[in-house]
Amino acid sequence: MDRTAPSDPGTPPIRYVESLDSIEPAHLHGFFAGWRHPFAPDEHLRMLEGSDRVVLAIDTETARVVGFVAALTDGVQGAFITLLEVLPAFQGQGVGQALMTRMLERLSDIQTIELMCDAGLVPFYARFGMTPASGMVLRRREP
């Protein structure tokens, strides 16, 4: 059969957007899993608005945001990916990989892209051609 197969019926349809148009705090629930002081949805939205580039994964059935990635950049040389998160119920379906792929495309005009991550995530980011590096962090509020 050479017809294009329909998408996996077990996977909810996800669409990806690169703007915050029509996104409200009510669409941003369930993130910052495991943080001691998770950001409220309105703070989360302000953080996204203050970022230079964002990609959102949206459940087309509910219009809820189920994953996001945010980056800061000077527009020329440096970019930093601050956060990448997928809601637990939507993990394991390639949403994180799709978010990261799209963000790297959005940053294709930037020379250096960096992020901080735990050692357990090195293999995930290595898939995108990233290599481990050392850095420094200042934390003024418990995550």
Place this chain on the structure above:
Amino acid sequence: MRQDDGSADGPAIRFQDSLDGIGPGLLHGFFVGWSNPPSPATHLRLLKGSDHVVLAIDSATGQVVGFVTAITDGVLSAFIPLLEVLPAYQGQGIGQALMQKILEWLDHLPNVDLMCDSDVVPFYERFGMLPSTGMVIRRPMGDSNRTPSR
């Protein structure tokens, strides 16, 4: 012999947190050791594209002799992509002053991150920073070509 505070040993340096009066002609000698260093014009563009900058300027010549940049979402995170002091001006506390001044700009933010080589860890530890790990991807930057290569 009088004991001076040390500032008299080197040239007079002033610090500013804007790009007022700064043109590419005042940005020479940076990106030491880079295989593909940004031109002064590109350097100025990345300074303008940053959310905060602090410059160290030789008062006698008007030349920029050190700089630090920061990008931030204004809520959670800030990142310091670049901090550099010209070789002839190193060892005079200019880097430390630049770092102190940029951190003052960022003092309302919970997270401030940067990437660095292990030999400068002690420098950043002075500011309360802790070593961590991350990932990086570097792509060559041609000054003549701003468009994505693909």
